[in-house]
Amino acid sequence: MNITLLLSKIGLSANLSQDVILILFVALVSFIFGMVLGKHKLMSVLVNIYVSFAVVSVVPAEMFKQTNYKVLAFIILLAILTVISRKIFDISFSSGGSAFMWRVFVVSFLQVALILSIVLSLVSKKEALTYVSSNAYNYLVIGWAPLFWMLIPLVCMFLLYRKSKY
Secondary structure, three states, X not given: OOHHHHHHHOOOOHHHHHHHHHHHHHHHHHHHHHHHHOHHHXXXXXXXXXXXXXXXXXXXXXXXXXXXXXXXXXXXXXHHXXXXXXXXXXXXXXXXXXXXXXXHHHHHHHXXXXXXXXXXXXXXXXXXXXXXXXXXXXXXXXXXXXXXXXXXXXXXXXXXXXOOOO
């Protein structure tokens, strides 16, 4: 079933329908991501995303013959850090409460969007536009967007992270 075609039949343009599908996809992946990782691992993964991107960004270009290798190195490093970082980074949300679910969803949504922004910035624009619309590419990669996607999860982490005093 072609969802883009279905959305275009109800009056949405092709670009807008691609954007809607991307938002729905990111929301679904975010929900699954948050539920699989749980509240204790989300903040640690956020730190791992920054570390992985920093490491991959400074590796000399000659090491990566293709941009796909750079994306693969980012994802592998992120996975390795996430597995071994249990004892390195002990950052988590405070205890559950009524606001637990929305905090997990917000943080996981921002993390998935950050990962998507990083991956799209590591591949060529031509290749990235085969996966997302030009509007979504602009919102994720062009101009101030990468800085926004790098900073907003940090701001969110500082606002949502509360260590129990007891």
